[in-house]
Amino acid sequence: MPCYDVQVDLGVNSRLLQQHVSRTTGKLLTTRDIHNLKASVNRQCPDVTAVLQEHTAQYPDDDIGVVVDDNNAVQIIFIQTQQMKETFAKFPEVLLLDGTYSTNNCGMPLYSFLEEDGYGQGQIVGMFLLNGESTDQISTMVEIFRSANPAVSNTRTVVTDKDFTEISVVETLLPHVSLQLCTFHCIKAV
Numbered sequence: 001m002p003c004y005d006v007q008v009d010l011g012v013n014s015r016l017l018q019q020h021v022s023r024t025t026g027k028l029l030t031t032r033d034i035h036n037l038k039a040s041v042n043r044q045c046p047d048v049t050a051v052l053q054e055h056t057a058q059y060p061d062d063d064i065g066v067v068v069d070d071n072n073a074v075q076i077i078f079i080q081t082q083q084m085k086e087t088f089a090k091f092p093e094v095l096l097l098d099g100t101y102s103t104n105n106c107g108m109p110l111y112s113f114l115e116e117d118g119y120g121q122g123q124i125v126g127m128f129l130l131n132g133e134s135t136d137q138i139s140t141m142v143e144i145f146r147s148a149n150p151a152v153s154n155t156r157t158v159v160t161d162k163d164f165t166e167i168s169v170v171e172t173l174l175p176h177v178s179l180q181l182c183t184f185h186c187i188k189a190v
Contacts, residue, residue: 062081062082066078078126080126084123091123094159096115097112099112108129108131111128111129113127139169152174157180159181160179167179
């Protein structure tokens with residue numbers, strides 16, 4: 001998959017941003033303030049293209065993918081090392097899926113696919129950064145993982161939180177698995 005420069009474009013929504021900041025803080029933003037904000041965000045989120053290309057050159061067996069939309073805006077970044085692939089192939093029976101919900105400095109949700117190894121330790125077997133959490137993006141994420149990991153046909157259980165989008169996508173794309181809600185997330189919700 002091709003890699004693209006990840007840069008934040010606040011120009012399209014600068015008026016909305018100005019209105020939002022004015023409404024919520026009572027302060028007015030100038031065009032220069034918007035430009036400075038964009039530069040600040042882009043400094044915090046450096047060009048991942050170079051980082052991913054460097055990693056791919058050094059580790060050619062790793063799967064690194066970037067999905068972009070028609071405007072070359074990054075929608076999904078997928079990372080799975082060779083070790084992650086091998087670990088999942090050894091222990092594919094139970095797959096856990098969880099997301100961070102935009103807590104990183106780029107504001108992109110980080111989804112982790114995990115499994116439990118033979119020592120009872122959780123192991124990350126795939127990571128995705130998403131530009132949103134729509135059904136299409138979650139479906140594409142699960143489809144990429146399924147395509148990159150033939151051992152998913154041996155998965156019997158998927159554990160997820162209470163997110164209905166995740167549940168619906170797993171039921172649709174992995175109909176052979178039983179779905180289990182994470183006890184921690186259920187207790188936390190109550």
